[in-house]
Amino acid sequence: MFDYLTFDYFFDVNQRIYYGYVMMAFFIAFVFFRKSLKKQFSREVLWHKSARLDYLYFIVSGVLKVAIILPLLIGVNEVTLWVVLRLNEYFGYISRIRVSKEILLLSYTLVLFAVSDLSRYWLHRLMHSVPILWRFHRVHHSAEVLNPLTFYRVHPLENILFGLRYVLVTGVITAIYIYFFGAGIRAVEFLGANILVFVFSMIGSNLRHSHIPLSYGVKLEKWFISPLQHQLHHTKIYTHRNFGSYLAIWDRWFGTLTLGKAKSSKILDFGLPIKERERVTHSLLGAFLNPFIKGIKL
Amino acid sequence: MIQKLAKSTLLGVVLFFGGCGGDNAYDGTNLVGGNPSSVQGDVLASIQKNILLNNATTLVENLNEVQSTLNSFEQNLSSAEVQSLQSDFVNIIENWKKVEAIYVASEYDSALRTMPINMDFFNKGKNFDVATNIDYVLGLNGSLQTAQVKKTTKTVTGIEYLLFANQASIEEMKALINQDSQKRLEIMKLAVANVYDNALLIQAFYKEDVKFISNVEDTLNILVNTLVQSTFDLRELRIGEAAGFIFKTKDDPKAERLEYFRSKKSLEAIKAILLAHQEVMGQQSFENLASFASSNGADAVVKKIQANLSNALAIVGEFSTPLQNGITPASVDTKIKRLYDEITDLQKNYFESLINALELTPDIIEADGD
Known part of the structure; x- marks a missing residue:
């Protein structure tokens, strides 16, 4: 029963809103963005209809995820085992390559992080460019004010797609590593989270969905997606730019990067893109059903 | 700005982790499920003692017995003696296979890394024909040229050929062993002694090693x-x-x-x-x-x-x-x-x-x- 309570998320280091990450985000905002922090905690943002939907959505979708979505998803172990057996079947068993434990863990951590980030980029981009997928992803982009819980304002079908992506990427990468290097594969972790995910989460992942315009500067933003760059992604003008999660190299290589610094002076106007301007009611039912039935308002 | 950010972040990290209790201490994952903290070193010590060392010791004892038997022969071998040697060989391969199946010494001691390859030519030394090598040396006139069977006499496969030839009957085998001043028996002694020496090294490793349980x-x-x-x-x-x-x-x-x-x-x-x-x-x-x-x-x-x-x-x-x-x-x-x-x-x-x-x-x- 306790699993169904999304309250758990605050104490799970693998969750975006783990209390440590939130505290760090608050800390950064408090030190550098006092004015923006005031806005973030203003009634106008905190009690906006969009924000109220985020709070409700967070609770309801958390229950849905545990009750319906996760049981539907095939496990990473099953994918890993299936791929390991197929690799052995088609390419033959090979005596494992001996490398030092440090190199093995470090390379697995980096490869898993990079491939996972790349796959997130492409799935995210597809959510924008394939009309049927965009219908579902619009739920996330319909947010008109941002807060860390907006991260969870994602249609259940999108949850399933991202869950499958995770299972496939982790399963295939792990299987390839087992095939070549045998047992002993694991990512370098800190407090139970992938060290790289942990580091990025500590330096402001929660500010991505906020009104705190933290930029990393022109040079760094070519390599890493800053909170400001993701905020631009949520604006009505730059909706179809900056699809990356942690790394900006995918956006740069595939021509969708917009730097945050240059645009930071502009007012961030969040919501659906201008072309699709429509009255959003921010209802829970609308968020769930609008992608299926056009007549129901988002 | 960047300096200020770095300092503040560092302070934040220190404050944050200062508040983390021991519950968050992460000590890795173990291989076969579960919580590594429940691992007892004595499980590994038990595996080392009851399996790895025990099998190596049995192999050493086997080989020691065969060595004694081989050295006890003073005249031509009888059919019963040939048959007995062949039975001893079955014990050797049974114990060697047990040692080889769970051979972990190579992971801890580089000197022992190639031991299974040295001791067992099956599928690892296909470019080298043990039978041809032994037959060649046996066919040479004069005293036994042991240097020419150096590679062969390190192997269990070599012992097999010396004791069974190409599926020879007991009588045929007896004849082969007793001919040419028992040259075949001499090579056999050499091979068993070599394999015994290697088995001793493996046994010594499992007896003294502490890395396995560490x-x-x-x-x-x-x-x-x-x-x-x-x-x-x-x-x-x-x-x-x-x-x-x-x-x-x-x-x-x-x-x-x-x-x-x-x-x-x-x-x-x-x-x-x-x-x-x-x-x-x-x-x-x-x-x-x-x-x-x-x-x-x-x-x-x-x-x-x-x-x-x-x-x-x-x-x-x-x-x-x-x-x-x-x-x-x-x-x-x-x-x-x-x-x-x-x-x-x-x-x-x-x-x-x-x-x-x-x-x-x-x-x-x-x-x-x-």
Whole structure:
């Protein structure tokens, strides 16, 4: 029963809103963005209809995820085992390559992080460019004010797609590593989270969905997606730019990067893109059903 | 600005982790499921003592006995003595296979890394023909040129050829051993002494080593890797290749490819390997990998592995004739296919245990968009 309570998320280091990450985000905002922090905690943002939907959505979708979505998803172990057996079947068993434990863990951590980030980029981009997928992803982009819980304002079908992506990427990468290097594969972790995910989460992942315009500067933003760059992604003008999660190299290589610094002076106007301007009611039912039935308002 | 950010972040990190309790201390994952904190070093000590050292010691004792027997011969050998030597050889291969199946010494001592290759030419020294080498030396006039059989006399395969030739009968073998001033017997003494010396090194390592029990996570990884590799060797090289089940020899069964074709003892070797796996993964009177894994949440897969081993040993028990009798160019005994399939399943379950231990649970953060 306790699993169904999304309250758990605050104490799970693998969750975006783990209390440590939130505290760090608050800390950064408090030190550098006092004015923006005031806005973030203003009634106008905190009690906006969009924000109220985020709070409700967070609770309801958390229950849905545990009750319906996760049981539907095939496990990473099953994918890993299936791929390991197929690799052995088609390419033959090979005596494992001996490398030092440090190199093995470090390379697995980096490869898993990079491939996972790349796959997130492409799935995210597809959510924008394939009309049927965009219908579902619009739920996330319909947010008109941002807060860390907006991260969870994602249609259940999108949850399933991202869950499958995770299972496939982790399963295939792990299987390839087992095939070549045998047992002993694991990512370098800190407090139970992938060290790289942990580091990025500590330096402001929660500010991505906020009104705190933290930029990393022109040079760094070519390599890493800053909170400001993701905020631009949520604006009505730059909706179809900056699809990356942690790394900006995918956006740069595939021509969708917009730097945050240059645009930071502009007012961030969040919501659906201008072309699709429509009255959003921010209802829970609308968020769930609008992608299926056009007549129901988002 | 950047300096200020760095300082503030550092302070924040310190404050944040200063508040983290011991509950958050992460100490890695173990291999076969469960919580590494419950790992007891004595499980590994038990494996080292009851399996690794015990098997190596038995091999050393075997070889010592054979050495004594060989040195006791003062005149031509009788048929009974030849037969007795051949029985001793079965003991040697049974114990050697047990040592080889769970050979982990190579992971800890680089000097022992190539030991199995030195001691066993099967499928590892195909470019070198033991029989040709021995026959060549035996055919030379004059006293025995031991330097020319240096490589051969390090191997169990060499001992096999010296004792069985090409499936010679007892009488034929007796004649071969007794001819030419018992040159064959001299080479045999040399080979047994060499293998004995190597077995002593392995025994000494397992007796004195402390690395095996010092790093639980690494040792568990090594053990599982060794079991997986051994299962592969058993399935592909010792059964599949001869029976024509693998890609390389598909539909081309040839009994000559079996490991102990000359002595017709391939089945005994297979049984010894399975018994070695059972020592590690079966229910035993001492603590082993199975008892450890079961008590750490991997009971289901352990039971599947135990069933595989029992089934495979039961199939081995069904054979009333040497394995090679079941392999002809025209057909392969269905029992061999069943054995092959059971070992395939065993390998799959080893992989499953290995993967389960990685604790790759569905990660909800990855199931959300951005």
